[in-house]
Amino acid sequence: MTWAVMAFGLCWYTIINQMDTKEIIRIEQLTKRFRDGEGEFTALHKIGLSFGRGEFAGLLGPSGSGKTTLLNIVGSLDKPTEGRVTVLGKDIARLTHKESAMLRNRHIGFIFQVYNLLPVYTVFENVEFALLLQNFSAGERRKKVMEALEWVGLAHMPNKRPDKLSGGEGQRVAIARAMVKRPEILIADEPTANLDARNAHAIVRMMKQLNKELETTFLFSTHDEKVMGYLERIIRLEDGKMVSDEWVNVKTKKT
Amino acid sequence: MIRFLLKGILRDKSRSLLPVLVVAIGVALTVVLSGYIKGAMGGIINQNARFQTGHLKVVTKAYAQNSSQMPVDLALLGADDLLKKLRKDFPQVKWVDRTVFAGLLDVPDSSGTTKGQGPASGIALEMLNRKSGELKRMNIESSLVRGTVPQKLGEALLSDDFANKLKLNIGDSVTYVGSTMNGSMTMKTFRMAGTVRFGNALLDKGAFLIDIADAQEMLDMENGTGEILGFLKEGVYAEEKALRIQSIFNENTDPHDEFAPTMQVLRDQNNLGDYLDTVNAYSAFFIGIFILAMSVVLWNTGLLGGLRRFQEFGIRLALGESKGRIYRSQLVEAFLIGMLGSFAGTCIGIAVTFWLQIHGFDISEYYSNSSMLMPSVIRSEFSANLLYIGFIPGLCATVFGRMLSGLGIYKRQTARLFKELEV
Numbered sequence: 001m002t003w004a005v006m007a008f009g010l011c012w013y014t015i016i017n018q019m020d021t022k023e024i025i026r027i028e029q030l031t032k033r034f035r036d037g038e039g040e041f042t043a044l045h046k047i048g049l050s051f052g053r054g055e056f057a058g059l060l061g062p063s064g065s066g067k068t069t070l071l072n073i074v075g076s077l078d079k080p081t082e083g084r085v086t087v088l089g090k091d092i093a094r095l096t097h098k099e100s101a102m103l104r105n106r107h108i109g110f111i112f113q114v115y116n117l118l119p120v121y122t123v124f125e126n127v128e129f130a131l132l133l134q135n136f137s138a139g140e141r142r143k144k145v146m147e148a149l150e151w152v153g154l155a156h157m158p159n160k161r162p163d164k165l166s167g168g169e170g171q172r173v174a175i176a177r178a179m180v181k182r183p184e185i186l187i188a189d190e191p192t193a194n195l196d197a198r199n200a201h202a203i204v205r206m207m208k209q210l211n212k213e214l215e216t217t218f219l220f221s222t223h224d225e226k227v228m229g230y231l232e233r234i235i236r237l238e239d240g241k242m243v244s245d246e247w248v249n250v251k252t253k254k255t
Numbered sequence: 256m257i258r259f260l261l262k263g264i265l266r267d268k269s270r271s272l273l274p275v276l277v278v279a280i281g282v283a284l285t286v287v288l289s290g291y292i293k294g295a296m297g298g299i300i301n302q303n304a305r306f307q308t309g310h311l312k313v314v315t316k317a318y319a320q321n322s323s324q325m326p327v328d329l330a331l332l333g334a335d336d337l338l339k340k341l342r343k344d345f346p347q348v349k350w351v352d353r354t355v356f357a358g359l360l361d362v363p364d365s366s367g368t369t370k371g372q373g374p375a376s377g378i379a380l381e382m383l384n385r386k387s388g389e390l391k392r393m394n395i396e397s398s399l400v401r402g403t404v405p406q407k408l409g410e411a412l413l414s415d416d417f418a419n420k421l422k423l424n425i426g427d428s429v430t431y432v433g434s435t436m437n438g439s440m441t442m443k444t445f446r447m448a449g450t451v452r453f454g455n456a457l458l459d460k461g462a463f464l465i466d467i468a469d470a471q472e473m474l475d476m477e478n479g480t481g482e483i484l485g486f487l488k489e490g491v492y493a494e495e496k497a498l499r500i501q502s503i504f505n506e507n508t509d510p511h512d513e514f515a516p517t518m519q520v521l522r523d524q525n526n527l528g529d530y531l532d533t534v535n536a537y538s539a540f541f542i543g544i545f546i547l548a549m550s551v552v553l554w555n556t557g558l559l560g561g562l563r564r565f566q567e568f569g570i571r572l573a574l575g576e577s578k579g580r581i582y583r584s585q586l587v588e589a590f591l592i593g594m595l596g597s598f599a600g601t602c603i604g605i606a607v608t609f610w611l612q613i614h615g616f617d618i619s620e621y622y623s624n625s626s627m628l629m630p631s632v633i634r635s636e637f638s639a640n641l642l643y644i645g646f647i648p649g650l651c652a653t654v655f656g657r658m659l660s661g662l663g664i665y666k667r668q669t670a671r672l673f674k675e676l677e678v
Contacts, residue, residue: 075573077573097577097579098577098579101572101576101577101578101580102575102577103575104572104573104574104575105575105576106575108575110573110574116569116570116573118263118570119267120262120263120266120267121259121262121266125259125262129259129571130574130575133574133575133576133580
């Protein structure tokens with residue numbers, strides 16, 4: 001009986017502790033290999049990490065170090081070869097295509113290096129697209145889209161086409177599109193690589209603001225010094241291996 | 256979502272205008288080619304029917320066996336009664352009597368001495384009875400080169416080439432010399448009312464056209480006629496219908512009387528049966544090949560349309576759209592494009608077919624020395640199957656092409672699609 005009470009207490013403690021730390025991404029012994037001709041190429045090797053709610057973290061490393069592969073797996077665009085990745089309590093390896101899509105649709109936003117806006121649609125429609133996949137009414141969609149455009153300071157140009165936007169504006173639309181559904185996690189792959197210094201700073205500041213206001217976890221891959229200055233946590237990768245994981249720009253570790 | 260997709264299709268010309276144009280052109284070509292082949296082949300059949308065979312023909316059994324010799328001695332007698340009976344029993348057919356005969360045309364000078372002579376290929380038809388429709392059927396009025404159509408008995412039309420050879424002018428006299436249906440010699444002088452050119456070497460060589468009443472008197476065949484031709488009122492040869500009428504008529508004739516009337520359908524005459532079979536086979540073959548080729552082109556268009564959008568699929572996947580949903584949206588899009596293109600192509604194809612049905616292509620100069628009975632203008636022919644002959648392959652090929660290209664969404668890993676997005 002005593003042992004049973006102790007075991008129950010331990011479980012309860014673990015659950016409570018997890019709730020306190022608000023861990024939303026857990027990566028355990030993650031290995032990812034790709035076919036390379038007749039052999040195999042190891043992109044990630046036994047990575048172990050966890051991220052809590054509201055983190056502003058960056059993956060740093062040279063090209064080919066495995067940053068994008070890691071983000072793809074966390075974003076459920078790819079699956080691990082070995083190990084386990086849990087996002088919002090869901091094991092990525094076990095998700096079906098449909099469940100992966102659902103996870104991305106409801107809980108994960110993406111921002112890319114080249115913005116990747118749908119060129120035939122207006123700013124408003126690009127942001128609205130993410131909501132079309134959920135069952136929002138036209139009125140609700142309009143309200144949410146305009147709110148997201150206000151966050152990024154583009155509420156005055158909802159009818160512009162992507163080809164009429166500057167690089168900074170394009171990336172801000174991409175942020176609005178990623179944030180409009182208020183995801184728990186936002187994955188940004190080299191988001192400032194195509195921007196000049198002024199725009200890069202503005203974009204990262206905006207992300208930081210959203211990170212604070214909405215408690216969204218931001219996960220970057222970058223080697224842009226300008227971004228690094230804003231990061232709270234920097235994880236360095238080299239040849240698929242994690243070489244460091246340090247907290248910077250914050251007085252205490254969040255999790 | 257459909258509205259959202261439609262916006263994309265309409266705004267992106269490479270997704271809408273280009274594929275719709277390719278589909279429309281392919282479908283239009285299929286429709287036009289099909290209509291033209293049908294029209295060209297049908298034109299030859301129709302030409303034979305109008306000038307020689309009718310859709311149905313009633314002659315004596317003996318005449319049928321020797322028809323190439325134009326045997327007026329084996330002509331039908333009691334033609335009036337037979338015509339009345341045919342018109343009563345088969346009102347869906349327009350019945351007319353004609354006699355074809357051969358003889359010599361002699362052109363006398365002012366003193367009555369022969370100025371010129373030539374072999375004539377005579378056709379006697381109901382020219383003076385305007386209600387018979389023979390002038391229109393034989394295209395006589397529009398084939399007139401000089402003069403007018405005969406206005407009274409004793410007037411004749413000659414082919415223009417023949418008249419020129421005999422140095423005849425309008426109003427000149429010309430004497431027919433031949434034999435009656437009883438075998439005795441006959442001569443009758445006609446006034447040349449006009450000349451015609453049908454645009455066919457066979458008819459233009461020595462055609463001599465007179466009214467059937469003149470022929471009956473001249474050939475001593477009172478109330479007789481060489482042939483009674485029947486034309487289905489739709490104006491087009493319909494074999495099943497013709498065979499049904501033939502069967503009903505022939506059931507009631509005496510099989511042992513060689514002078515009893517017998518009915519033939521178009522395919523029984525001038526080897527047209529073989530021609531019809533060949534034409535049908537070749538038409539089906541060529542149209543089939545063409546449809547197949549067009550389908551491959553359209554399928555390829557659908558395929559390329561899908562492949563060049565892998566980047567967009569990557570974005571949509573990242574935004575949380577499922578692969579199945581993207582695939583289905585591609586099919587809906589291809590269906591819309593296929594429908595639009597096929598509809599436009601069918602409309603264009605039918606419009607061109609109608610234009611070619613009215614105007615046609617004049618090919619008379621290419622076969623001026625041919626002895627084959629062919630129309631001088633090849634026209635298209637509209638038929639109900641043109642409404643779907645291009646439409647169905649156009650729609651199916653577009654959707655099928657997109658179905659195949661869309662499989663790439665499933666075959667490629669999501670992250671791989673994503674990589675293509677980054678490129």
